[in-house]
Amino acid sequence: MKILVIGGGGREHVLVWKIAQSPLVETLYCAPGNPGIAALAECVHIQADEIDALLDFALAEKIDLTVVGPEVPLTLGIVDRFQAAGLEIFGPSQAAAQLEGSKGFSKDLMAKYGIPTAAYRTFTDRDQAHAYIRAQGAPIVVKADGLAAGKGVIVAMTVEQALAAVDDILLDKVFGAAGSQVVIEEFMTGEEASFFVFTDGKNILPLASAQDHKRIFDNDEGPNTGGMGAYSPAPVVTETVTAEVIETIVKPTIAGMTAEGCPYRGILYVGLMIEDGKPKVVEYNARFGDPEAQPLLMRMKSDIVPVLQACARGDLAGVSLEWHEKAAVCVVMASGGYPGNFEKGLEISGLEAAEAVEDLMVFHAGTAFQDGKIVNQGGRVLGVTGLGRTVAEAIAKAYEGAALIRWRDVHYRKDIGQKALNR
Structure with a gap:
């Protein structure tokens, strides 16, 4: 092939x-x-x-x-x-990719088909959005409707922050066309997790559980990013939670998309908020999460190609997946200044040393060749992913690899996977 x-x-x-x-x-x-x-x-x-x-x-x-x-x-x-x-x-x-491409579309779909998520309203008018925020109070979540590379979500802890976020999106167009409208949601508490299924539009094949770390700094502080690290399996996604996600979220989503005339085939990512064992949808993505894909695919024992073909052909019935028992942890190494401005073209050293470590993979995200050297080109530069018999072992392996790699102003979180250990 x-x-x-x-x-x-x-x-x-x-x-x-x-x-x-x-x-x-x-x-x-x-x-x-x-x-x-x-x-x-x-x-x-x-x-x-x-x-x-x-x-x-x-x-x-x-x-x-x-x-x-x-x-x-x-x-x-x-x-x-x-x-x-x-x-x-x-x-x-x-049409099906609207599930990620428009937050308004996805929220309307969830409302129509009774899929658990945060209460919300959608606005194109700045004054109406302001009035709604003042009536609701804070904390509250403001989202650009369209694609914003994982950065279009503002968790506002005060009314002033929320009002400023609306102005940034609708008036100042900081996210461009993605900000033609805003979705304003109630603030959900709990623990976030990522849930993935392969689907051919009818059948679903769940993947192992994973958890992402969206915020730039340790202890989930600072602005949202495209993801600063991930691990699999995620203890917060118990067997009971998994069953509930499939029955109350995944199946109604796939059935709803078919009923709307846009059957969904491919990989469906459901961002979850889990509180007291009850999952709600934070967002959908129409593709693998990054960095969740790194630990998930390192743990996948099965050949992925027949699964991809089965989804594309609408023939997923009877296909299954095998998983390695080992845990996997990905630590994202980012350019200093990300998710804001950062310097590009800085030479990266230590890649060969890290790649020589057993049970470790260094996945390139924002790198480029320049004058025969590998340099940083994007905000998230590398995904250093380690395997271990336990999450603790996999954490140690990933950080062993990250410690060998350097460039000027490199930044990475030091607490990836700690939520798993706390459980």
Whole structure:
């Protein structure tokens, strides 16, 4: 088989790493890829949002299966375009990708089909949004409706913070077109977790549990990011919670999407808030989470390629997954200043030393080649992912690897996985 993976981040590096292990794969491409991916696949210099060029490449190379990593090409309709050209592709259609692409759409779907989530209102008018916030009080959550690279959610602890967030989004357009409307939600308490299922639009195949760490600083302080680390399994997702998520959230979501005329195929990510064993939806994503994909796919024992094909073909019934008993922890190493401004082009040292550590993988997210050296190119630069018999062992392994890698102003959290240990 010839397989094309679209994207160039940490999620795509681990997808390429996992797909490359399949005996079904003859040739593996990644567009645009990154320096870490280049060791495993042929990198093609086409960006993830260049749909026409990607389609031309896939047709010319007779690609058997395309796997879409990031959300932007999904919301641009890449799946519809490839399917119309007779190509097999893993991911939801443009209509189905609205589940991530529009928070208003997803909240309306949850309300219509009785899926547990925070109470909310949607606004395009700044004054109406302000009046609602003043009436509700704080803490309260303000979200840009569209895609904002994981940064469009403001958890406001005061009314003033919430009002300022509305002005930033609706008036100052800090998130661009993603801020054409705002969703204002009640503040939920509890512990967050990430729940993933493969689906073909009818059948569902749950993955192992995982937990992400959204905030930039230790103890969940500072602004939200695309994710500063993750681990699997997540003890907060008990067997009882898993059963409840599937029955009250996943099944109604998949059935609801079909009823709305946009059946959902691919990987569905459900961001959960769990309080007293009761799960509610924080958000949906239409693709693998990054960094949750790194620990999850390192723990997956099964060949992933037949699962991806089954989802794409609408034929997931009877497919199962096997998992390694070991735990996995990913620590994200970020550029100093992220999620704000940061310096690019800084040489990274210690990669070879870290890659030599047993039971450790260094997944590239925001790196580039420059003058023969690997440098930082993005905010989240590397996902250092360790395996261990326990979460504690996996934490130690990940931090052993992170300690070997350096560049100027590198930043990473020191408490990834502590919530698991506290349980």
